[in-house]
Amino acid sequence: MDTLNAGSVSAMLPSAFPIVDKDWELADTYTLHFATDGAFDFDPGQMVMISQPGVGEVPISISSNPDVHDRMSLTIRGSGSVTRALGRLDYGDVVGIRGPYGTPWPLDTAIDQDLMIIAGGIGLAPLRSLIYRALARRSDFRNLTLLYGSRDPQSLLFERELHEWRGRFDMEVEITVDRSSPEWMGEVGLVTSLVDRARFSEADAVAMVCGPEIMMHFVGIALTDKGMHPDNIFFSMERNMKCGIGLCGHCQLGAEFLCKDGPVFSLSRIEPLMKVEEL
Amino acid sequence: MSTPGSLVDQLAATDFFSGMAENELELLARHAQATEHDAGVLILQRGRPASGFYLITEGRVALQLQTSRGALVVQTLGRGDVLGLSWLIAPRVWQFSAKALTPISSIHFETDALLEAAEQDVAIHDDLVSRFLGLMAKRLHSTRLQLLDLYQPAVYQGTDEWIR
Ligand SMILES: Cc1cc2nc3c(=O)[nH]c(=O)nc-3n(C[C@H](O)[C@H](O)[C@H](O)COP(=O)(O)OP(=O)(O)OC[C@H]3O[C@@H](n4cnc5c(N)ncnc54)[C@H](O)[C@@H]3O)c2cc1C
Numbered sequence: 001m002d003t004l005n006a007g008s009v010s011a012m013l014p015s016a017f018p019i020v021d022k023d024w025e026l027a028d029t030y031t032l033h034f035a036t037d038g039a040f041d042f043d044p045g046q047m048v049m050i051s052q053p054g055v056g057e058v059p060i061s062i063s064s065n066p067d068v069h070d071r072m073s074l075t076i077r078g079s080g081s082v083t084r085a086l087g088r089l090d091y092g093d094v095v096g097i098r099g100p101y102g103t104p105w106p107l108d109t110a111i112d113q114d115l116m117i118i119a120g121g122i123g124l125a126p127l128r129s130l131i132y133r134a135l136a137r138r139s140d141f142r143n144l145t146l147l148y149g150s151r152d153p154q155s156l157l158f159e160r161e162l163h164e165w166r167g168r169f170d171m172e173v174e175i176t177v178d179r180s181s182p183e184w185m186g187e188v189g190l191v192t193s194l195v196d197r198a199r200f201s202e203a204d205a206v207a208m209v210c211g212p213e214i215m216m217h218f219v220g221i222a223l224t225d226k227g228m229h230p231d232n233i234f235f236s237m238e239r240n241m242k243c244g245i246g247l248c249g250h251c252q253l254g255a256e257f258l259c260k261d262g263p264v265f266s267l268s269r270i271e272p273l274m275k276v277e278e279l
Numbered sequence: 280m281s282t283p284g285s286l287v288d289q290l291a292a293t294d295f296f297s298g299m300a301e302n303e304l305e306l307l308a309r310h311a312q313a314t315e316h317d318a319g320v321l322i323l324q325r326g327r328p329a330s331g332f333y334l335i336t337e338g339r340v341a342l343q344l345q346t347s348r349g350a351l352v353v354q355t356l357g358r359g360d361v362l363g364l365s366w367l368i369a370p371r372v373w374q375f376s377a378k379a380l381t382p383i384s385s386i387h388f389e390t391d392a393l394l395e396a397a398e399q400d401v402a403i404h405d406d407l408v409s410r411f412l413g414l415m416a417k418r419l420h421s422t423r424l425q426l427l428d429l430y431q432p433a434v435y436q437g438t439d440e441w442i443r
Pocket residue numbers: 047056058059060061062075076077078079080081082083084122125126237238239240241263432433434435
């Protein structure tokens with residue numbers, strides 16, 4: 001069976017890889033798993049370009065555990081033509097993959113600090129690999145907190161992992177939904193309300209945030225209102241991309257190429273550019 | 280039971296009351312009382328007269344409405360949150376019911392007497408009202424964002440069948 005080999009994944013040329021497993025996470029969201037030969041190294045926050053010949057290519061962040069070297073997984077929401085076409089594939093079907101690309105979450109900046117991981121909707125996917133890595137390096141950080149906002153209880157991603165993380169004594173997990181159902185016993189309200197209530201030391205905390213841009217914008221405001229410095233708040237900017245390696249200019253936002261200089265940026269660096277509505 | 284002095288310190292340390300003048304904190308403390316509720320208890324009942332508010336110090340409360348689908352929670356509140364805004368606005372009846380999801384510790388403020396006393400001092404009255412207006416604006420803002428359905432993807436224009 002073919003495996004994903006870093007050496008064979010060159011800059012613009014995708015390599016062909018078969019899907020070795022597929023999980024449906026939600027009605028419109030699935031995870032594709034690929035075997036790797038142990039040489040595919042990535043850091044949390046990085047993405048790959050995944051393509052289906054004749055359909056198109058899209059950037060997707062890697063959602064699997066970066067310290068498990070024989071597997072790589074992508075969690076994808078079927079939001080348009082390519083991501084829906086990929087969702088129709090199954091075990092044994094072949095896709096093209098190139099990467100990994102982009103800047104990772106700067107986990108070292110959180111050493112000896114409180115680490116806040118804040119996700120909205122599908123934004124938990126790119127953060128899952130970060131959570132695995134943070135747990136592997138747990139003693140490097142003080143409090144580790146995951147705040148996760150979702151549309152409704154039915155749209156919660158990775159319920160098995162959420163349950164497992166909630167059961168840990170060394171990690172705080174708070175989940176909120178925008179719309180409740182009669183069975184839901186958890187929090188209801190915007191993810192920013194979890195920020196308001198979270199226990200962390202503003203001066204010694206680092207936040208890593210991923211979700212819709214408007215959600216990240218308001219989380220940024222909630223965190224800075226609490227006294228955090230914008231240098232210590234990081235966002236993953238997931239706007240449209242084409243080449244993924246800084247060649248085509250498709251993702252350019254001001255002076256930044258989101259694919260090459262990002263997708264992870266500090267709030268202080270990206271805030272002026274977030275006001276630009278479209279690329 | 281807190282003494283008024285320690286209550287003033289306790290209030291001053293919360294986000295909602297932070298930066299408040301000492302004399303206003305003392306006035307609030309005079310109309311405040313520590314309270315406890317068991318899990319499952321209805322703390323506020325929709326339609327009943329509203330004559331107080333709570334500062335939650337521990338536990339979780341659900342603001343809810345009874346609907347044909349059962350009790351639907353519109354918002355949950357927790358440590359540091361203020362529960363109860365309807366006392367400030369006519370007709371001064373609770374617009375939602377509030378149910379304790381866990382055992383609740385809170386500080387209850389009796390607002391009829393508090394408002395009467397605050398009306399004697401314009402600065403205190405204005406500060407109190409403006410803090411509550413700020414809180415209402417924040418809740419309204421959050422509700423609008425919740426209604427925007429932020430986590431849904433953009434509407435897909437294609438015609439292909441989706442998905443499972
Ligand atoms: C760095 C990066 C990492 C990403 N990681 C993930 C991930 O882990 N999982 C995942 O499901 N998606 C992820 N995305 C988003 C994903 O790339 C897009 O959903 C995809 O490109 C849409 O392509 P499509 O052909 O399916 O949809 P299209 O037919 O191109 O578009 C369908 C609709 O989605 C909108 N859209 C297109 N691209 C984006 C985007 N980047 N963000 C928001 N809306 C978009 C379009 O405006 C359109 O309305 C990531 C994007 C980037 C830039």
